[in-house]
Amino acid sequence: MDPRVSHKETQTPEQEKKKRKRKKKTKQTLTHAVTHIRLIEANAGKLSALDHLMAVYLPLCQQYITLFCTEETQPSQYAAPVFASELSARLHRVAIQQAAGIAKSWRTNRQAAYETYLENLADYAEAKAKATASGKPLETGRKEPVWREWNVPQLRVPVMQANVNVVVVEPSEDSTFDYWLRIATLDKGHPLRVPVRLAAYHKKIIEGKNLNSSTTLHRRNGVWWLTLSFDTDVPIETEASAPTVGVDVGIANFLTTSTGKQYGTMHGRLRERHRRDREKRRRKAKLRACLKKKGVSSEDLPSTSSATGQRLARHVKQEINRAVNLLLHDHPDARIVYEDLSVASMRFKSKALNAYLSTSNLAHIPKQLAWATSKRGMAVHTVKAAYSSQECHCCHYPDRANRPDQATFACIVCHHRDQADHNAAANLASRFGDKELAACTNKAEVKALLLWRHEHWKQHNRLIVVEPPVQLGLWGIRSSNGRVRPVSSKSVQIEG
Ligand SMILES: [Zn+2]
Numbered sequence: 001m002d003p004r005v006s007h008k009e010t011q012t013p014e015q016e017k018k019k020r021k022r023k024k025k026t027k028q029t030l031t032h033a034v035t036h037i038r039l040i041e042a043n044a045g046k047l048s049a050l051d052h053l054m055a056v057y058l059p060l061c062q063q064y065i066t067l068f069c070t071e072e073t074q075p076s077q078y079a080a081p082v083f084a085s086e087l088s089a090r091l092h093r094v095a096i097q098q099a100a101g102i103a104k105s106w107r108t109n110r111q112a113a114y115e116t117y118l119e120n121l122a123d124y125a126e127a128k129a130k131a132t133a134s135g136k137p138l139e140t141g142r143k144e145p146v147w148r149e150w151n152v153p154q155l156r157v158p159v160m161q162a163n164v165n166v167v168v169v170e171p172s173e174d175s176t177f178d179y180w181l182r183i184a185t186l187d188k189g190h191p192l193r194v195p196v197r198l199a200a201y202h203k204k205i206i207e208g209k210n211l212n213s214s215t216t217l218h219r220r221n222g223v224w225w226l227t228l229s230f231d232t233d234v235p236i237e238t239e240a241s242a243p244t245v246g247v248d249v250g251i252a253n254f255l256t257t258s259t260g261k262q263y264g265t266m267h268g269r270l271r272e273r274h275r276r277d278r279e280k281r282r283r284k285a286k287l288r289a290c291l292k293k294k295g296v297s298s299e300d301l302p303s304t305s306s307a308t309g310q311r312l313a314r315h316v317k318q319e320i321n322r323a324v325n326l327l328l329h330d331h332p333d334a335r336i337v338y339e340d341l342s343v344a345s346m347r348f349k350s351k352a353l354n355a356y357l358s359t360s361n362l363a364h365i366p367k368q369l370a371w372a373t374s375k376r377g378m379a380v381h382t383v384k385a386a387y388s389s390q391e392c393h394c395c396h397y398p399d400r401a402n403r404p405d406q407a408t409f410a411c412i413v414c415h416h417r418d419q420a421d422h423n424a425a426a427n428l429a430s431r432f433g434d435k436e437l438a439a440c441t442n443k444a445e446v447k448a449l450l451l452w453r454h455e456h457w458k459q460h461n462r463l464i465v466v467e468p469p470v471q472l473g474l475w476g477i478r479s480s481n482g483r484v485r486p487v488s489s490k491s492v493q494i495e496g
Pocket of ligand 1: 392393394411412414415416
């Protein structure tokens with residue numbers, strides 16, 4: 001009898017869960033999307049059946065999105081149909097599933113943004129109370145945070161995230177095509193069969209892989225496109241003893257590592273292009289408003305989306321990918337740790353800065369980090385971001401005032417000075433494996449923990465100062481450049 005089998009039976013669900021978790025870490029599953037497969041119009045008008053289907057599908061999907069985003073109940077892909085539709089039950093289900101997926105991520109992002117707002121509001125109230133008590137005015141320009149309710153997502157591009165129940169990919173017997181796509185339509189029992197021809201590079205990617213049963217169909221500029229996908233398992237190559245490298249994500253420097261390196265920036269060339277694009281958009285918007293006043297119908301108005309804007313967005317993405325690749329190339333054996341960044345909740349005070357933020361596409365950075373590390377079989381982790389840019393890496397003191405400006409970190413207690421992003425990256429690196437910090441459920445708890453650590457740091461340092469001269473050798477922790485080496489809470493506990 002296999003001892004492992006009998007052992008398994010005696011395991012509690014808790015142990016099972018742990019084991020599964022441990023097992024998961026030895027490999028990562030990557031889903032690769034094969035995009036830009038154009039559907040061929042074999043017979044003129046054949047794809048119009050798809051247009052007709054989408055004309056019914058899209059509004060139904062939108063109805064469920066609105067329902068799932070506004071109702072009290074959580075969005076569910078198993079929700080019972082509530083809207084009448086001429087779609088078959090299977091297509092109707094696909095619409096519900098797609099809507100549930102969109103609504104779930106919208107709700108998560110909105111919730112994160114709302115919690116950040118509440119935390120900022122509490123921060124503000126605290127600062128205001130402090131200011132009132134001390135008789136000093138509040139920082140200039142600091143205003144009470146305002147919550148603006150999010151709009152429900154609107155499906156603009158006709159898109160269907162389909163499964164095998166409604167769209168089937170069949171290998172073609174004919175050599176002219178690679179696959180046949182069988183799509184369920186409004187005409188029940190008469191699926192649409194569309195040939196699919198793959199480009200050479202598509203074939204190369206797909207070769208030897210098992211395609212996933214989920215597919216995506218979308219229409220852009222009157223052309224239908226198919227997206228296929230497949231999974232691969234990549235074993236994690238990172239050694240248990242690998243050095244931990246913290247990565248801070250920002251605009252001025254896309255990536256700053258705890259090893260003191262910086263990769264990519266939004267400033268310089270990209271900022272200049274962003275500025276020109278914004279100018280152009282503003283002029284266009286003015287022209288639109290002017291024409292509208294003169295009674296030009298909205299269809300005839302010039303489009304607000306600009307080709308240069310789309311090019312710029314692509315370029316920013318490329319720059320980010322390049323920065324991530326360089327970083328991983330420089331740290332091939334590292335364990336990468338970055339912040340659990342909620343870009344959805346990031347808002348600046350000025351409109352111009354918000355536009356800059358959205359152009360800089362910060363949300364793409366963590367995505368690319370996760371993807372590029374996984375692809376290389378590197379271990380990657382996210383840690384709590386709260387106060388990582390305000391916490392002093394030496395004495396743990398968290399304070400807004402530690403940041404005299406965007407680029408500088410200057411601790412108001414221990415006078416530790418550093419480049420702000422580097423200080424943050426160092427904090428992120430040491431947060432890996434920090435169970436106490438990971439257990440914090442909100443920002444206030446993180447702050448309390450950091451303050452507690454700061455108190456320990458103070459006690460520890462006072463202890464050193466009052467020791468006899470022989471012990472002053474301990475000041476070796478202060479390096480020649482005047483920086484104090486980080487004192488972890490662990491060492492504080494042992495020595496103090
Ligand atoms: Zn400090």
